[in-house]
Amino acid sequence: MTSTLAGDVREVALAYGRGRLDVALPPVCEPTVVRQRPLPPLPDxxxxxxxxxxxxxxxxxxxxxxxxxxxxxxxxxxxxxxxxxxxxxxxxxxxxxxxxxxxxxxxxxxxxxxxxxxxxxxxxxxxxxxxxxxxxxxxxxxxxxxxxxxxxxxxxxxxxxxxxxxxxxxxxxxxxxxxxxxxxxxxxxxxxxxxxxxxxxxxxxxxxxxxxxxxxxxxxxxxxxxxxxxxxxxxxxxxxxxxxxxxxxxxxxxxxxxxxxxxxxxxxxxxxxxxxxxVRVPLGRRFGTVLTSAAGYPLDKTYYQTVKGMVTPLDVLAPGGTLIIASECSEGFGSPEFRAAQQRLATLGPDAFLATLVGKEFADVDEWQSEMQLKAVRHGRVELYSTGLAAQDHPLTAVRVVDDLTAAVQASMDRTGDRGVAVIPDGPYVVPVVG
Incomplete structure (x- = not known):
């Protein structure tokens, strides 16, 4: 269900838009590529x-x-x-x-x-x-x-x-x-x-x-x-x-x-x-770096849906580690309501934003996705690679936006001191777990 690619494979292909995004891995990293156990396609x-x-x-x-x-x-x-x-x-x-x-x-x-x-x-x-x-x-x-x-x-x-x-x-x-x-x-x-x-x-x-x-x-x-x-x-x-x-x-x-x-x-x-x-893949350890995707089209059409890919792999992200996610966001950010929630999150910060949610009988439309993003940012650092998200929207993500995935992986390894990198090409369709 998993394959460790230490020292032999230097490139991975992440689900991205309607295709794949090739990412070169730093020479010193020790990647573990996480895929679901194959189920054979039905012949008829x-x-x-x-x-x-x-x-x-x-x-x-x-x-x-x-x-x-x-x-x-x-x-x-x-x-x-x-x-x-x-x-x-x-x-x-x-x-x-x-x-x-x-x-x-x-x-x-x-x-x-x-x-x-x-x-x-x-x-x-x-x-x-x-x-x-x-x-x-x-x-x-x-x-x-x-x-x-x-x-x-x-x-x-x-x-x-x-x-x-x-x-x-x-x-x-x-x-x-x-x-x-x-x-x-x-x-x-x-x-x-x-x-x-x-x-x-x-x-x-x-x-x-x-x-x-x-x-x-x-x-x-x-x-x-x-x-x-x-x-x-x-x-x-x-x-x-x-x-x-x-x-x-x-x-x-x-x-x-x-x-x-x-x-x-x-x-x-x-x-x-x-x-x-x-789809549940046991890895046996946590990683200082997780490189994942938002599962490609149609799930990565918006930043709103991208949040799913931030939350699903948290079990294998070491506390304080870096989760790096690639999502095309071909339709941009998402609904106006989600944009407003993210604006509040970016302005207030995670703790104050969460305080505004507790006790509400009815959540504001789409603010729950911002709340789910909190689970990831409370756990570690979240970084986003996206070619479809407008530059003026980057601050509203409330995460760090990067333009070079290879450099982002290297910087995370340098910061955490862990050469191990969990790579999840198909994002939230796969659930890595420690056990």
């Missing part, structure tokens, strides 16, 4: 999808589930996730309509959370199938549209207000689709997370992302048990009744390596069980 993805729909986890086959239903809503992730929608959306729609659901009663809903809508060419790229775009209604969720949501009350455990998109709550057949990968707050992406925050009202999302959740030590990657976000999401699923999910796993080349379908919680857990052993 279409057959694998058909088999998953016919042999689900914890539910009847889709053809049987769709029988006698009047309407269906299928959730898909937004453009920030490389989900292979083109492989499974048409089979889902065709099986649902073959069972009797009118095509005009099928909605594909983009689970944007509080992200911007996906439109035009971007929507076509996201859906990945011209037939689906031509024949099926595809719409974006809008968390700020009060009238578009239905209240389901509050969760019993933590009192989170639950309000979800009516197109999903009112559908006779509810299907969630997505990608299962490590998530730096919710443990794992996909499944229940596509519902909340995916199609939740802004009050639900902003409660999830308040400091009482974000600062919980169990709100970390690869952790479900005791994770407050995961527990609230499970409670929201129970409020909805029957929900079904199709979960996918892709490799570094975005090829399908696993797919599962069934009852949304059980089928998601089954896929987590498959992928967990592949």
């Amino acid at each position: 993805p279409a057959a694998a999808v058909a088999d998953a729909l016919a042999h689900p986890v914890g539910s009847p086959p889709l053809a049987e589930l769709a029988r006698d239903r009047r309407s269906a809503c299928i959730l898909i992730c937004d453009i920030t996730r490389p989900v292979p929608n083109g492989l499974f959306l048409r089979p889902l729609v065709e099986q649902v309509t073959a069972a009797g659901v009118p095509l005009e009663a099928v909605t594909i809903l983009v689970a944007t959370g509080l992200h911007r809508p996906n439109l035009g060419d971007e929507l076509a790229e996201l859906v990945g199938d011209p037939w689906v775009l031509e024949h099926v209604r595809v719409e974006n969720h809008d968390a700020r549209d009060d009238a578009a949501h239905r209240s389901l009350g509050v969760t019993a455990t933590r009192g989170t207000p639950v309000s979800l998109d009516r197109r999903f709550t009112d559908a006779d057949l509810k299907i969630v689709t997505g990608l299962v990968e490590p998530h730096f707050m919710a443990g794992w992406s996909g499944g229940r997370k596509v519902i909340a925050p995916g199609v939740a009202h802004h009050t639900t999302i902003r409660t999830f992302h308040s400091a009482r959740f974000m600062e919980d030590p169990r709100a970390v990657q690869c952790t479900l048990e005791g994770n407050p976000l995961h527990e609230e999401q499970l409670e929201i699923v129970r409020l909805l009744g029957d929900v079904y999910g199709l979960s996918t796993v892709v490799d570094e080349e975005r090829r399908l390596v696993h797919v599962g379908f069934g009852e949304v919680v059980a089928s998601h857990q089954a896929v987590v069980d498959v992928v967990a052993a592949a």
